[in-house]
Amino acid sequence: MATPTRYRTGAxxxxxxxxxxxxxxxxGIITFEGLAGKSTGPVYTYHALPTGTSIFSQGxxxxxxxxxxxxxxxxxxxxxxxxxFDATTNxxxxxxxxxxxxxxxxxxxxxxxxxxxxxxxxTVYRVRGGVETTIGTITxxxxxxxxxxxxxxxxxFVFDLTETVLxxxxxxxxxIELWGSCSSASLVGNFYLLxxxxxxxxxxxxxxxxxxxAYMRWFIPFRVDV
Numbered sequence: 686m687a688t689p690t691r692y693r694t695g696a697x698x699x700x701x702x703x704x705x706x707x708x709x710x711x712x713g714i715i716t717f718e719g720l721a722g723k724s725t726g727p728v729y730t731y732h733a734l735p736t737g738t739s740i741f742s743q744g745x746x747x748x749x750x751x752x753x754x755x756x757x758x759x760x761x762x763x764x765x766x767x768x769x770f771d772a773t774t775n776x777x778x779x780x781x782x783x784x785x786x787x788x789x790x791x792x793x794x795x796x797x798x799x800x801x802x803x804x805x806x807x808t809v810y811r812v813r814g815g816v817e818t819t820i821g822t823i824t825x826x827x828x829x830x831x832x833x834x835x836x837x838x839x840x841x842f843v844f845d846l847t848e849t850v851l852x853x854x855x856x857x858x859x860x861i862e863l864w865g866s867c868s869s870a871s872l873v874g875n876f877y878l879l880x881x882x883x884x885x886x887x888x889x890x891x892x893x894x895x896x897x898x899a900y901m902r903w904f905i906p907f908r909v910d911v
Contacts, residue, residue, distance in 0.1 A: 712782060712783045712906040712907060712908060713906070713907050713908075714904050714907075715907060716902055716903070716905075717733040717770070717857075717859060717902070717903040717905060718733070718880075718882040718900060718901065719731065719733055719770040719789070719859060719880045719901035719902075719903065720770075720880050720881070720882055720901075721751065721880060731768055731769060731880075733770040733771060733772040733859045733903065749880070749885050749886075749887045750877050750878060750879045750880065750881070750887050750889070750899070751766070751768065751877070751878045752875065752876075752877055752889075753765050753863070753875050753876040753877070754875075756865070756866075756874060756875070757799075757867050757869060757870050757871065757872070757873050758799075758866060758867045758868060758869055758870045759870050760866075761866055762802075762864060762865070762866040763865070763866070764862055764863070765803070765863050765864065765865050765875075765876050766791075766862060766863035766878055767860070767861075767862050768860065768861050768878065769858050769859070770858070770859040770860070770861075770901070770903075771812075771856050771859075772856065772857045772859075773854070773857075774851045774853055774854065774855045774856070774857065778852050778853065779850075779851050779907050779908070780848060780849070780850050780851070780907065781809075781811075781820060781846055781848065781849045781850075781857075781905060781906065781908075782846065782848045782849075782907070782908045783845075783846060784844065784845055784906060785809055785821055785843070785844055785845075785846050785904060785905055785906065786841070786843045786903070786904040787807050787841075787859070787902065787903045787904070788839065788841045788842075788900075788901070789805075789807075789839070789840055789861060789878070789880070789900075789901040789902075790837060790838065790839045790840075790879045790897045790898055790899065790901075791805060791837075791861075791863055791876060791877060791878045791879065792830075792835050792836060792837050792838070792876065792877040792879075792889075792890050792892075793828060793829065793830035793835070793836045793876065794835050794874055794875040794876060794889075794890065795830035795831055795832050795834050795835070795836075795867075795874055796832075796833065796867070796874050796875075797832070797833045797872060798833060798869060798872045799833075799867050799868045799873070799874055800829055800830050800831060800832050800867070800868045801829070801836075801865055801868075801874035801875070801876075802830075802865060802866050802868075803827070803828065803864055803865030803866070803876065804824060804825050804826060804827045804863075805824075805825045805838075805861060805862065805863050805864075806823070806824045806825070806861070806863075807823055807825075807840070807842050807860070807861055808821070808822040808823075808862070809821045809822070809846060809857070809858070809859060809860075809903075809905070810856075810857075810858035810859075810860060811849050811851060811855055811856070811857065812855065812856035812858050813852070813854075813855050813856075817858065818849070819847075820847050820849050821845055821847060822844070823842045823844040825838075825840050825842065830874070832868075835877075835889065835890030835891065837890065837892065837896070838897075839896075839897045846905075846906065848908075857905070859903045859905075861901075863876045863878060877890065879897075879899040879900075879901065880900070880901045881899040882900050883900075884898055884899045884900045885899055887899055
């Protein structure tokens with residue numbers, strides 16, 4: 686990660702740290718890591734925090750991923766995951782503008798004798814007063830697991846964001862959905878979603894972080910005034 690550079694962002698003299706700049710667009714890019722943190726007991730909350738590989742994620746399996754609820758063909762194609770990774774704007778007004786990029790890994794988990802078909806959706810929202818406003822979204826290609834196997838998929842999406850003002854108290858919401866169906870009514874399928882900034886090996890499905898990174902990284906462009 687490049688050394689953060691400080692940019693002046695208005696007459697008030699507010700400062701914002703960015704990870705790197707796009708000189709062609711005049712935008713500053715902030716990298717967010719998706720992760721889960723344990724609050725009380727077995728309950729996990731999901732966050733988007735500035736990048737840092739020293740951060741270890743929690744999760745409901747092996748502390749590096751979230752494992753879904755098993756499903757069969759009786760439920761058809763349906764949304765299996767809908768997880769929000771949230772970051773709150775505290776003390777300054779800023780503007781999102783440009784193209785976002787996100788990279789993350791998920792797995793389609795086929796049961797013994799059944800296959801899983803599915804795809805992912807990544808969306809950036811502004812949340813103000815409890816109301817979500819879509820800033821940008823993208824849907825990935827459909828993929829399939831083999832019968833009784835785990836198919837790892839690492840997505841890298843680049844998509845446009847609508848120019849949007851974030852005020853103090855607004856939430857920047859980075860959302861991942863996983864949609865899927867199972868080929869069997871009796872043999873269940875599942876999904877894994879990885880979100881470990883430290884890029885550790887997940888115990889399930891012969892995961893190799895050198896081939897399918899365990900981290901989830903969002904690159905969000907902000908307008909800066911140099």
